[in-house]
Amino acid sequence: MSENSLRLLPRPILRSAAAVLGLVTCGVFLAEPNLAAQVTAPQAPSAALDAEPPTTALMQADPLIIASGDLLQLQVFATPELSGPIRVDQFGNLNLALGGSLHVTGMTAAEASGAIEDRLKSSRIMRDPHVSVAVTQYNSQIVTVVGEVKKPGATFLYGSQSLYDVLGAAGGVTNSAGGTITISHYNDPSPPQVIPIHTPNYSAVEHTTHVRRGDTVVVSQTDVVYVIGAVNKQGAIPMPNGAPLSLLNVVSLSSGLTLIAATSKAAIVRQGPNGVIKTVNVDLKRVMQRKDPDILMEASDILVVPVSTGKYLGQLVLPSVASTSLSSVVTSLIVR
Template identity: 25%
Template sequence: MKKLILWLAMSMAMCMALVLRPAGAADIVLGAGDVLKLSVYGSPDLALETRVSDSGAITFPLIGQVTVGGLTVPAAEKKIGGMLESGGYVKRAQVNILVTQIQSQQISVLGQVNRPGRYPVDGKRNLMDVLAQAGGIGPEGGDTVSLIRTRDGKTTREVVDVIQMVQAADFNRDYALQPNDIIYVERAPRFYIYGEVQHPGAVRLERNMTVLQALSAGGGLTPRGTERGMRIKRKDASGQLQVLSVKHDDVIQVDDVVYVKESLF
């Protein structure tokens, strides 16, 4: 139940982030592959729908090739308008550009999300915005998200605990994103339980999960099982396998293997 409440809270927060931070056309930087619909006020014959070439240019009626790659929408509108005016084609040209497809400014969302893929950076977008666009973290996803970014030629990886961020209502780590950033949601950590339990196998590891809670997650004891003498197989820092006797309130770790013995009576 606690996990469900946290998941709902996180989903609501992501949806609010998406609603409260809408994209603005003025924030879009044009690039190769973007599809543009252009019009000039009072000159319907100059209307055009085109795609920005790999070199960042479009071909516009009367003035020919115009480089718009790297410009914001208002800057591109001003540039084309200025070229129409300086060429004597249109007086006080009012150019309007509508970006119908954004291909150049995208972010990759991978891993355990409901809709992995590439998403356009159509304006200012933060981490939670894009997670919301991708349908949120899937049922197999963990609580943390890796954000991989390249700035000034240096690639970094930042791990963000989104559950903790929502619980604390502290969005200082809801980072602003840029094109070519990568969001990766890993699978939730697991442990394994076998022996005399109802549902042996891999189980999602919740935070601060105890041995007794692990036993419950495995469906409880079989009629032949006993809570006495439970063991955990765990690798130490050097990779050596250890077999540990455990108590009910001991905390389970990632990749632990819990063994439940058969009762002798």
């Protein structure tokens, strides 16, 4: 394991992992009773995850608000000289060709249409005006996208945008993206909206979740598990997009076990929610033979694979065991 990977681990967990590795290597493994029962085999997805979320609220986009810098298309019925494109100035005003300056910041397009009609009436320019306003460019609609995206920072919204559109504008997520996306709404006291990626209908949710002006979108970083001891590749193993990894997945991603691994005396070091560190004994040999159930690893778990003293001494006596094919009799004597 690299020095940088080790620095990521809390000191109590490091001490526990080191103690487990040291004690088992010496043949003095201390098993904590009844802990294996606390680690369950992979479970089927819960009904809560399989259920379709209510999409009615997601489909109802909030009305977009006019602000400084937006470009409007003004259409006054039967009056082309008053129609055409017009931009909201830095003070939030429209400078009408007739009727003077009109403050429209904070209005929707429909409200701005009514305000212009009232101005044309009150100024005695038209008796019964019919005005329509369309926003062709929402320069003020900015959201902030941070976390595991390729182009983090401010993203401009042009019209109503979904989470899918916003993530696309940010270049998409990186390979280090975690399992959740959090959307915090500007000036909204309600809790942020947390979207789990690993749901059967995630694609539909991504397309129907509307992002509003001033929102902050945070793509979480992937969790990791750690492997130390008699494996071919020690270190941190990411859980892509927050997807769970089983014990066998972790062994495979660490390039397998070495020839001197004590497969029946492995252990998982896990820190509980209350900070208590637990050690769960694992018989990797039985798991790989499908005699024991595979186990789901949790974020920040440490898989400790100790060195077998007998196998290590056997390699010292017969140094060619690791690279040469020996007879089955000699091999079985060393492996015992």
